Amino acid sequence: MDQVERLEAIGEIRRMKARYFRGIDEKDRDLLREVFADDVELDYRGSTTDPVTGINAAADATSSVLRGGEECAKLVVASLQGIVSVHHCSEPEIEIHDASNASGIWPMVDRLRFPPAAPFSEMIGYGHYRETYIREGGKWRIRTLRLTRLRIDLTPA
Numbered sequence: 258m259d260q261v262e263r264l265e266a267i268g269e270i271r272r273m274k275a276r277y278f279r280g281i282d283e284k285d286r287d288l289l290r291e292v293f294a295d296d297v298e299l300d301y302r303g304s305t306t307d308p309v310t311g312i313n314a315a316a317d318a319t320s321s322v323l324r325g326g327e328e329c330a331k332l333v334v335a336s337l338q339g340i341v342s343v344h345h346c347s348e349p350e351i352e353i354h355d356a357s358n359a360s361g362i363w364p365m366v367d368r369l370r371f372p373p374a375a376p377f378s379e380m381i382g383y384g385h386y387r388e389t390y391i392r393e394g395g396k397w398r399i400r401t402l403r404l405t406r407l408r409i410d411l412t413p414a
Contacts, residue, residue, distance in 0.1 A: 263353045269397045270351055270359060270390055277399065278344040284337055290330035294391050294398040299323040299333070305380070307409035314371075314380045314411055339372040346386070357392040365404075371414070379412040 258266070273292050280288035293299075300322045305315035323329045347364040354360065363386040370379050384406040391400040 286334045293326040294400045300403040304404040341370040359390040381410040383408045
């Protein structure tokens with residue numbers, strides 16, 4: 258790939274990640290399915306646990322790796338029902354490996370407001386998305402995703 262093709266790929270990946278965040282926050286299953294590769298693996302394990310205190314804001318909601326584009330889109334939307342979320346990311350580190358493979362690290366902050374019956378009313382999390390991408394069907398898609406946390410601030414209900 259030449260430099261222009263690399264820059265175009267980076268731009269496409271950035272727009273795809275913006276659609277991922279919008280899909281999460283709007284609970285849009287179809288949009289999430291569009292950004293997930295057919296064989297996607299999502300690893301949110303531990304992403305609701307504060308690495309400092311060990312307090313878990315969402316019990317076992319993030320205890321296993323999710324697999325498959327259809328299944329992941331369905332499960333992610335289902336896990337967020339009743340939660341208002343807002344995701345923000347900072348400047349990513351995107352590396353284009355070849356015309357069909359790339360990787361990226363995204364610094365992020367998310368804010369989740371839980372329903373009234375939850376033990377916490379709000380969670381603000383800080384961390385990184387570590388991802389790989391594949392060009393599938395002419396579009397860049399998320400192939401693997403791992404969310405890690407640096408810190409979580411919890412507000413009791």
